[in-house]
Amino acid sequence: MSLMQSTNLPRVRFAPSPTGYFHVGSARTALFNWMFARQQGGSFILRIEDTDTERNREEWVTGIMDALHWLGLDPDEGPYRQSERMDLYKEAVDRLWINGYLYACDCTKDDLAHRIQSKGGGKPGYDGYCRDRGLEPGPGRVLRFKVPLEGSTIVEDLIRGNVEFRHDAIEDFVVVKSTGAPLFILANAVDDMDMGITHVIRGEDLLPSTPKGILLWRALVDSIGTSSATEKRRAPLPVFAHLPMLVNERRQKLSKRKDPVAIEDYRDKGFLAVAMRNYLALLGWSPKEGPEKADMNELVRQFRLEDVNHSPAFFDVKKLAHLNGEYIRGMSTEEFVAEYGTFRRRRGGADKGSGFDEGVFRRVAPLVQERVEILSEVEGMVAFLFSEQPPMDAASFEKAIQNNPNAKEILQAAKNGYAECPWHAIDIREVTVGIAEMVGLKLAKAQAPIRVAVTGSTVGLPLFESLEVLGRERTIARIQAALEKLA
C-alpha cells in the first residue's frame, strides 16, 4: 500500500451536487482541491453527484463547468456523472448483499416514529428493527448497511487529526432507496475507489458521514473477494481533509436563501476571477510568506493542506471588494478596457443604445481604475460622457448650484472662459483657477458648480480631464443648461 501511494500521483476530486448556481463554498472547496493537485502534480477530477434525479439537469452541469472555467479551475478529468454510472453501483450493491453487509427494510417513517415514542423517546435514527428479519430485497424496501454493533471507526483527518466515532452512535443507514436507486454515500465510496481517489478534500459538514463511508469502503474492499480486480482489493482508503465551513455574519453556514452565495452573481457584479480566487484561497488558509495578494503560482507553491485552519471563516465581501480594487488598479489600461468590455457584454449592456464609446472610455479609463473596486461601479462614473445631458443628482444640484450664491457668477465665467481657451486639461484648469481667484474662493469650492453642471454630481472623476474628454461644445452646452435651470 505504501508502495502504491508513493509511486502514484495524488488524485483529488471535486464532487458537487448540481443545484442551479455555484455556491462560493463549493468554489472554495474546488479551489483547495485544485491547489493541492497542482502543487503535488496530481489530477483534479470533476464528478457530478446527481444520484438524486431531482438534481439531474444538464444545464446545471454546464453551469458548474462554466463557473469552474471562469475561476480558472478546469478539471483534468471529467465531468463524470453518477447518473451514468448506475451499473457500477448496482454491481457493488450485489456484492455487498451477497457478503451479508446489507439487509432489506420496509419500515416507514411512521413505524419508526411510533416505536421510538412507545419506548419513551430516546435517540433518533433507525433502530435496527429489520436487521434480523431476513427480508428479501424488493419494491418498497430499502437496503440498509449493517453497522457493527461494537467498536468504533477512526477518521484520520489531515486537518483535524484523528476523530473517533463509536459504532453504537451510527445508525444502520440506507444505501439503496426503495426505488432501487443508490444513495450518495454509496455512490461516493464506489466512485472514489473506482477513480483511484487518494485525497478527499471537502467541507466539514461531511465529517459526520465519513465513518459511514469508511465502513462502506472496507465492506466494498472485502466484498471484491478472490475473483478478480486484484489491484482494487487493497484499494487504500483515501486521506481525508475536512475544510472549515464558510459562514455568514451570524456565524452560520452560508445559506442559499439568506446569503449572497452564487458565484455567478459576484461575477455579474463585477468581481474579477483572479480576485475571487485569491480571496477564496485566504479563507481557512493563508500564505506564510509574502503578501495576501498573490498570484496562483505563488499560492500553490506555499499551499499545505496541513496548514488549513480548523475554525469557520466569515465570507467578507468588503475584503473581497478591496482585493478586487487592487487587482483593477494593477491592470494596464488595455487590460482594464478589455475586462470592462467583456463585463458589459455579459451584462447585455453593450447594445442598449447608451451611447457608450470604447474609444472615449479608454481616455478616462486610467482615472476610473483608481476609483472603483468592482466593475459595476464604472457605469455610474462615466455615464455623463455618453448622454446629451448628464444624469443630474438632485441633491448635488441643490447644494452646489441652487443654494450656492456664487454659482451663477462661476458658471457664467466658466462658459465664457471655456469658449476661448485651448481645450486641454491644464488650460481648462488654468481658466478655472482664474475664476476661483475672481470670486475669492479656493479651487475646491469654485469648481463644484461646474462639476455638477457638467457631470451631474459633486463627486466624480477629476474634472478638467473629464471636460477635455467631454469636449468644448458639450461642456458649454451643459453649463448653459444649468444657468437656464437656475434662472
Added chain:
RNA sequence: GGCCCCAUCGUCUAGAGGCCGAGGACACCACCCUCUCAAGGUGGAGACACGGGUUCGAAUCCCGUUGGGGCUGCCA
C-alpha cells in the same frame, strides 16, 4: 436531545513553550497629499473566551466550563 467539530483584534489570519509588553490584512478613526471622490503615505484604537492544571516559563500542551457551529433524510 445524541454524536462530532471549533475557540487570537469587529472580520480574515500569523503564531506549532521562551524571539509575543501578540505581527499583517480588511473595516474604522486622525493627519498628510489633493480641483471633488478615490488612490497613496503616516499614525491610532482594537484580540489570546473563562477556570484549573503541566512547566522555571503557555496564546501555544492537558482537563473542565462557557460560547458558537455542523450532522442527525429513501438530499448531497
